[in-house]
Amino acid sequence: MQVPDAVYHLMRHTELKSCDLSGNVITKIPPKFAVKFSLISELNLSNNQMARLPDELCTLACLQRLDISHNSFVSLPPIAAQCPSLHTVLAHHNQIIEVDVDRLARSRALEYVDLSDNPIPPRIHEQLKQLSRPSVSVSEREPEEWEDLIG
Template sequence: MAHAVVRVVERCENAQDNESLDLSECQLMQIPDAVYHLMRNTQLKTCDLSSNVIKKIPAKFALKFNLITDLNLSHNQMTKLPDELADLNALARLNISHNSFIVLPPVVFKMPKLRELDASHNAIIEIDTDEMITSDNLELVNLRHNPLGRTCHRKLKNVSTSFRLEISEYNEDDDW
């Protein structure tokens, strides 16, 4: 455990120089308060929290790191995102792939600058397509490898969007 703590501290110190915080593969179950403390005088541009066992992102994350443009939350155990992430006014790329989402978090449609969303490899069965269609900045939404329900799949296939939508082919055998 001490080795993991040292790794987190070293990576925070590196981020103070390059404005890019990489806490991937640190066995984190949450973002330690020490990270916020160590990063208090640093304007982060990117944050990689992938390949941990994080279940949720705290609301204060958006407050402390409000200038990030790239957030990687892939390969964790998340099921939802806090509404406060809508305050990430500069966020352009969000990766929430390989998590445990069963619905696409509505907050992603409230992020003013979000251009790319990777939500592949989750358990997403439903998406609020009305919300999605009204998003002006999205350029790419990857929903591949999700067990989208038949109705949702059909709606997504027939919707005309201003962005590229990637979904896996619908498999009738996946319906129970």
């Protein structure tokens, strides 16, 4: 359910570049993860039970690829637009309804964000489709039943 403290001790002299914690029941990543593994460039947290990431992950200067797909996120974490080297974010198959589109557009490094299979609201969905950079993948919206009533 979490990264054991022993991992930090055992790997204290290891320069971790890639980390795959997918397919567990992890609910949170501790803030010290970013401090202990500051050189990480690929982080796979897919297929877990996470709903948020610690703000400290924004300090990962080398992080280029983040996979948080198949989790329980309701908003795209700020790290998506704040990490200086992060160019790919996979966040498909979550419960994301909140995305800071302006922040995504201002990101210098971000190239691709996969938000497919999320219940993104119509207004945000349209804003994401208008972005020229980064490239954002979203699923085609299925109109809600109630939307027919107001049309």
